Amino acid sequence: MSGARTPAGATTVLVVEDEPAIAQAIARRLAAEGWTVEAVGDGLAGVAAASRLRPDLVVLDVMLPGIDGLEVCRRIQSERPVPVLMLTARDDETDMLIGLGVGADDYMTKPFSMRELVARLKALLRRTERAALALELAAADAPEPPLVIGDVTIDRAQRRVVRHGEQVHLTPTEFDLLVALATTPRTVLTRERLLAEVWDWVDASGTRTVDSHVKALRRKLGADLIRTVHGVGYAFEPVQDDAAGGAADDES
Numbered sequence: 639m640s641g642a643r644t645p646a647g648a649t650t651v652l653v654v655e656d657e658p659a660i661a662q663a664i665a666r667r668l669a670a671e672g673w674t675v676e677a678v679g680d681g682l683a684g685v686a687a688a689s690r691l692r693p694d695l696v697v698l699d700v701m702l703p704g705i706d707g708l709e710v711c712r713r714i715q716s717e718r719p720v721p722v723l724m725l726t727a728r729d730d731e732t733d734m735l736i737g738l739g740v741g742a743d744d745y746m747t748k749p750f751s752m753r754e755l756v757a758r759l760k761a762l763l764r765r766t767e768r769a770a771l772a773l774e775l776a777a778a779d780a781p782e783p784p785l786v787i788g789d790v791t792i793d794r795a796q797r798r799v800v801r802h803g804e805q806v807h808l809t810p811t812e813f814d815l816l817v818a819l820a821t822t823p824r825t826v827l828t829r830e831r832l833l834a835e836v837w838d839w840v841d842a843s844g845t846r847t848v849d850s851h852v853k854a855l856r857r858k859l860g861a862d863l864i865r866t867v868h869g870v871g872y873a874f875e876p877v878q879d880d881a882a883g884g885a886a887d888d889e890s
Contacts, residue, residue: 649763652693653677654684654710655725656702660748664697667752668759681705688714694766695759700726700737708740715741721762721810725750738854743811744837744847761838765810787823788876790863792816799859806858811836815851819864819874828871848872 651673655661661677668675678687681704688696696714700707711722724737724745737745743765744758785792791800797813799806808816814836819827827835829845837847852864852872865873 649673649695650691650693651675651695651697651759652684652687652691653697654679654681654687654702654707655697655699656680657699660699663752664755667756671756679703681707681710684710685713688720689717692718693720695762696720696722697755697759698722698724698742700724708736711737711742712740719810721766723755723758723762738809738812738851739857741809743809745850757839758837762811764838765814765836785817785820787820787874790820790859790876792820801859808855808858812851812855812858815848816855816859816874819872823874823876826867826871826873830871832871 649672651668653661653664653668653675655664655677656679658679661679665675665677676687676691676693678684679702681702683704684696684698684702684707685705687693696711698707698711702710705713707724711724714720714722719741722742722744724742725748726737726745727748743762746755746758782794785794789801793799794817797810799808799813799816815832818832818835829848832848833839833845839847848871852866856864862877863874865875867873
């Protein structure tokens with residue numbers, strides 16, 4: 639099944655969802671935004687469609703026939719990085735962290751509002767466009783110098799992160815979150831501020847998204863770099879300035 643086609647050059651969205659009513663509702667709503675939408679109902683079809691369409695965005699259900707959404711995301715990202723928003727029927731943070739770990743940029747728990755879905759997807763598009771523009775400017779002009787904080791090097795021009803001399807692979811959202819925290823080290827940033835700066839999302843109902851992405855960052859970079867300030871937010875703590883870094887709180 640597919641949503642209405644739109645003119646060449648429009649944003650293309652692939653929806654991989656096995657519940658026809660949900661898939662059709664998403665396709666209609668996104669087509670109303672002027673986007674080109676194609677929807678498929680199983681994991682293998684999703685991988686094939688992503689390869690064929692080269693979409694700008696993917697909306698991907700976790701529970702799918704054939705292969706699940708996590709494997710679909712892994713295969714899609716290994717061929718060509720693309721922003722992915724995952725849908726899950728369970729409010730299970732383990733599933734969310736695994737999804738972020740295989741390359742998803744955001745997630746929503748069913749049931750969800752179409753308004754919020756559209757807002758999240760538009761925010762993903764804006765971040766992707768900003769990242770592409772930053773790379774173009776870096777190629778044309780003198781690139782921004784890397785941020786070197788303790789044993790972490792963040793190359794904003796090339797969007798690369800190195801710790802302990804090894805490159806750490808982050809999703810675009812994880813990278814933007816790390817930059818937001820590391821640009822003002824030892825300064826506590828509220829969840830609401832991070833949500834606005836990184837996600838372009840001003841509704842405080844999305845703060846759990848911040849928490850899950852911080853946990854995903856800790857899994858990739860180490861739990862000692864990001865400190866939780868309960869009830870407030872997070873701070874980036876350079877290791878050499880935090881003797882207790884190894885005991886960093888991993889709660890949200």
